[in-house]
Amino acid sequence: MRQVLVHLIDNALASGATLVAISLRMDELNFGPAVTVILSDDGPGVPCQDREKVFDPFYTTNTHGTGLGLAISRRIIAAHGGQIHFGNPCRGGASVYITLPVARTRSEL
Template sequence: MERVIEINRDITERKYLEMQLIQASKMAALGELAGGLAHQLNNPLVGVQNFVQLLLSRMAPDDPNRKLAETIERAGKECVKIIRNLLKFSRDSHHDFTEVDINRIIQDVLSLMEKQITLKGVKIEKALSPNIPLFRGNETQLAQVMMNIIQNGAQAIDGSGTVTVKTRSLDTGETVLVEISDTGRGIPKEYRDRIFEPFFTTREEGTGLGLSVALGIIKNHGGRIAVESQERLGTTFTLSFPTAQTKEETKSKK
């Protein structure tokens, strides 16, 4: 009997390792694709930006077309930010890490998204613990993770419902948890093992990149992500981030 249990455990561990290797190779391929796209898009975008700035320099302040040119310039700047994020995702960006306040990042993300989400009849609820420790991370990347998962939760709700964001710390402050729950339609059982695959989506308008990018960013922060879902009841994503590195660095500075 013990022999059977040991064999089953070995098979389970082997399958888990195989899945991890497959996912790692997919994320590496996605990183290469993101980097390649960013470089390909950057050159023509620089040309567009330069021509718009030249055009603006030759326009009078009261030119009726000036606002249109300024709109193009702003859109170009947003594209530059997206390309920079793609480049950061395609390479190890630990050198961009600083001490971050996850509560503030969540508040900033919700301030951008809340109005659009509530217009669809979806409520946003927050339960952010006031004593969350800081940890080392990249604010832009973490904001992207929160935005992707919150947006997915809102899109999973048909009609009225609620997206809830909670934070708390575990292990005497050595782990920060973020829980993002929705009361949506849930994830079908046959799709739960595939939701983090690059380009996998069940929505016609979806790209299938949101959760795979989120997974890559979370792993880059030394964190983990888990999902629990029940059809017609909703889904909860639990993100965990270690803070031990921050504590060790703080001690070494004293």
């Protein structure tokens, strides 16, 4: 998870963002309680047509990128039972939502 967060912050700063905000919220989803991590920035954003493509291996909008960071991030999140997606309008700034199930305690199993 640390790798995912560091990668997303690096992407924001590389895009020219000067502000990155991280917030958390608790959700009750169809599979039970979940936590959503929201990373928002004031950079140029991700064009609507690229929103799903940026998670494909080797697709990049960065001239110095490999196109692997977000693909790896999506796999890490999925391995923890979660999801990652963009949730902001297609105009300036980016907001990435990472939703993960809340771990159960031994007594709840």
